[in-house]
Amino acid sequence: MTAKGEHGDRASTICRAIRRAILERALSPGDKLPEDQLGERFGVSRTIARHALGQLASEGLVELRRNRIAVVATPSFEEARDEFDIRIELERLVVRALCGRLSPRQVEELNAHTLEExxxxDGSEVVSLRLATEFHVRLAEMTGKPTLLRYVRETAYRSCLSLSTFGRPHSSDCAIAEHREVIDALVAGDEKRAMNVMAGHLDQVARRALLQAPEPRGDLMDILAPYAIPNAPSPRRTKRRT
Amino acid sequence: MTAKGEHGDRASTICRAIRRAILERALSPGDKLPEDQLGERFGVSRTIARHALGQLASEGLVELRRNRIAVVATPSFEEARDEFDIRIELERLVVRALCGRLSPRQVEELNAHTLEExxxxDGSEVVSLRLATEFHVRLAEMTGKPTLLRYVRETAYRSCLSLSTFGRPHSSDCAIAEHREVIDALVAGDEKRAMNVMAGHLDQVARRALLQAPEPRGDLMDILAPYAIPNAPSPRRTKRRT
DNA sequence: CACACATGAACTGCATGCACTTTCTGTGAC
DNA sequence: GTCACAGAAAGTGCATGCAGTTCATGTGTG
Structure with a gap:
């Protein structure tokens, strides 16, 4: 069981922190992650921070380029779309594995989760998004299948990252209802319906966010035009550290 | 300025070597991979070897336990079965992405590959197995979708590992025919057929290998019985290093 | 002869240091 | 005022050393 293997591993502590920061959009694509500052912040040496960054890179959340500061990954539109395709299939496997097999305790937990959602x-959108993502990860955990969990977790987190770039405001209303529907189908043991509901739900999420390619982005100069006005607000918040 | 040739991360060189060794069954589940010996063998420090092991661990090919020597992963039977379920869905996505979109050059390359298979x-079974696996990885590469490639590669390699443990002798005859059939369907642009052929092929591979749970393994003593004969060959080759 | 135990070898976990690369900044030429 | 460029500052790549843990071997005891 991978879940509870609390290694006391300090590297995975850093990983978790960064993953969560990404989930809550405290970190956005392109943000820098210098390994020494990271280490300092977490009270460990660069060695550990470096290890954590390597791990995150292998999950596709961080980009590592030789001799350059690590940055939060910037998924392209195509990658985002492909990611959702993969995610849909993976999560269909999740519900297939869980259908009719949830313990009362697990059902209870899932219901509690939707209540929290x-x-x-009405609170911060950031929290909604995190909870929505965690719902999917919790489901994957319940399968007890380590590889499936890993892939679902990775694609879910990366989806979140794509949404930072391409997503319009997250409307959580229907998402919550859809989560409930998934639970219903799982409890009812209706495999086909559960898989369809889940696939439909994810497709909706993708559509809401990625309906079409990001603005054609015709000409860079046109994009910059509005910013040419003297007193306009700065186009993008300045890059932060750590 | 350093020689440009060595841009290739030295850690990934080690990764590739170990992956290939696993693919060719030079390394079997449980084999030890001490980081210092690894480093020595490849002419790098433990730091690099350690990094490589971390990478391989994140791919599920190596198991890392705190304060213990890294070992080649030992997938359980259930994991192997689950792995194939995932792999089937992923590779369905691969063929869906490629269907009717292969360039003549790519078709050429795939045909060449089956010829090599x-x-x-009639040669070494090890080579057949490697080629068979590489066929699937080549297909995934052709999609140009990085995440899909990563997951297909990982599951393919791990399948190979499972086969080391549970697989009966690999009969490559039908596998080659099935590969050809996949290519045919892709070229014909028949998406449904291509996906079904691929899924069927993988299901066959899984069935041939994992038809049922590993021998019930009734009693450890019974298993050892044949080896109790004085001059019998050693039950398992002795564990190697590196 | 079997078995518990102690002792040293082997190995990992981690921090640190040095060399090299990239990035920033300030200075001088035009 | 602008541009080019040199040098400093910041950061990464990697090896190595030390401390702590696990593993293996041999020794003594019942």
């Missing part, structure tokens, strides 16, 4: 609906 | 049919 409900509660967060 | 044909040629290797």
């Amino acid at each position: 409900e509660r967060a609906r | 044909e040629r290797a049919r």
Whole structure:
């Protein structure tokens, strides 16, 4: 069981922190992650920070280029779309594995989760997005299948990253209802329906976010035009550290 | 300025070597991979070897336990079965992406590959297995989708590992025919057929290898019985290093 | 003869240091 | 004022050393 193997591993602590920061959009694509500052912040040496960055890179959340500062990954539109295709198939496997096999305790936990999502609906959008993502990861955990969990987790987190770039505001209303529907189908043991509901849900999420290619982006100069006005606000917040 | 040739990360050189060794069964599940010996063998420090092992661990090919020597992963039977389920869906995505979109050059390359498989049919089984696996990886590469490639590669390699443990002798005859059939369907642009052929092929591979749970393994003593005969050959080759 | 135990070898976990590369900044030429 | 460029500052790539853990071998005891 991979889940509880609390290695006390300090590298994975850093990984978790960064993953969560990405999930909550505290970190955005392109943000720099210098290994020494990272190490300093977490009270470990660069060696550990470096290891963590390597791990995150292998998950596709961070980009490593030789001799350059690591940055949060910037998925392209095509990658985002492909990611969702993969994710849909993976999560169909998840519900197939879980269908009719959830313990009462697990059902209870999932219901509690949707309640929390409900509660967060009017709160910060960031929390909604995190909870929505965690719902999918929790499901994958329940399968007890390590590889499936790993892939679902990775694609889910990366989807989140893509949404940072391409997503319009996340409308959580229907998402919560869809989560409930998934639970219903799972409890009912209706495999076909569960798989369809899940696939439909993810397709909806993708559509809401990635309906079409990012603005054609005709000419760089046109994009910059509005910013040419003297007192306009700065186009992008300045890059932060760590 | 350093020689440009060595841009190729030295860690990934080690990774490739180990992956290939696994593919060719030079390394079997459970084999030890001490980082210092690894480093020595490849002319690098433990730091690099360690990094490589971390990478391989994240791919599921190596198991890392704290304070213990890294070992080649030992997938359980259930994991192997689950792995194939995932792999089937992933490779369905691969053929869907490629269907009717292969360039003549790519078709040429795939045909050449099956020819090579044909040629290797009577040779070492190890080579057949490697070629068969590489066929699937080549297909995934042709999609140009990085995540899909990564997951297909990982599951393919791990399948190979599972086969080391559970597989009966690999009968490559039908596998080659099935590969050809996949190419045919892709060229014909028949998406449904291509996906079905690929899924069927992988299902066959899984069935041939994992038809049922590993021998019930009734009693350890029974298993050892044949080896109790004085002059019998050693039950398992002794563990090597590196 | 079997078995518990102690002792040293082997190995990992991690920090640190040095060499090299990239990035930033300030200075001088035009 | 602008551009080019040199030098400093910041950062990465990697090896190595030390401390702590695990593993293996041999020794003594019942």
